[in-house]
Amino acid sequence: MNNIWQPILVGDIHLPHRLAMAPMTRSRAQANGVPSDLAVEYYAQRASAGLLISEGTQPSDDGQGYLATPGIYTPEHVEGWRKVTSAVHEKGGRLFIQLMHVGRMSHPDNTPHHRQPVAPSAIAPGEQMFTANGMLDIPQPRALLTEEIPQTVENFRIAARRAIEAGADGVEIHGANGYLIQQFFAPNANARDDRYGGSIENRARFAIEVAKAIAAEIGPERTAIRLSPSATLGGLDEGLEGPDLYRYLVAELNKLGLAYLHIMHFGNEALLADIRKLWEQVLILNRPSRSLEAIGSDINAKLADIESYGQFFLANPDFVERLKTNATLNQPNHATYYGGGAHGYIDYPAL
Known part of the structure; x- marks a missing residue:
């Protein structure tokens, strides 16, 4: 375990150790997508994580899927996130804002414009979504037109610029967990016959x-991406070509x-070994179990x-200190993961 305490350079950021806080949706943003004052406290409490990756943050109205998730595409969003980044920096931490467009994993009741979700193809995931009216079937999405895709890329670029304006140290592109970018990878969600569908090269093109676009806007040293090879979240099936798509x-x-x-x-050790060989920069690994x-x-x-790590940091704002001293850990309360107020969010005790 001693190796985790060695410092490391990520982009142009010096980190004191090799642990990071994974992105975790907590559904406690204000109705307009602005992070609440509770979020300021939540992230500041966990600044000793070194590198904190924020909850999934939508780059546009179309990008929102869940209730009370934050955005980063309006001036109000920027001001709200600036409070968060300032608080984290004051405690010595660094924050990357994760840009999450959920694609078809959405419901009109949860979005500001109440429109049909967009996706690579008009194929529903066959799952349900929590809304203010309870669990509802996720509707069939609308397939993005070929000429619309550049605007979706542009939305990501602008959101990345907004994140830097808000004081973030960088952005993490969410290309995992069954959301829009991964939907392009999966043949059972992407039936396109244009330059974004069919071959491995075409299905990887959007990502x-x-x-x-983001690297050109804010610099590659402040740009990162998350992938989840073989994940079946959101009803996805990447097929037999999945591993080769990720290698490419x-x-x-x-x-x-x-x-x-x-x-x-998610368990393909041979693919993980290949990714490690192919990737020359910093590789962060999350094993959910x-x-x-x-x-x-x-x-x-x-x-x-x-x-x-996710749950360890969720329930232990001082997880790094507890790990160093072999202290007992708080146990997470699953009932307070999503939505609500301070309880189960900022009231987990520190040592």
């Missing part, structure tokens, strides 16, 4: 265009010199440069 995609993204690649790992005893194992095995 690469988004990464290039990672090799192309590697050429951009991004700050880091964040992998949410990793035990406390296994912390540091992927760093020691040189499969990762940083390990990210």
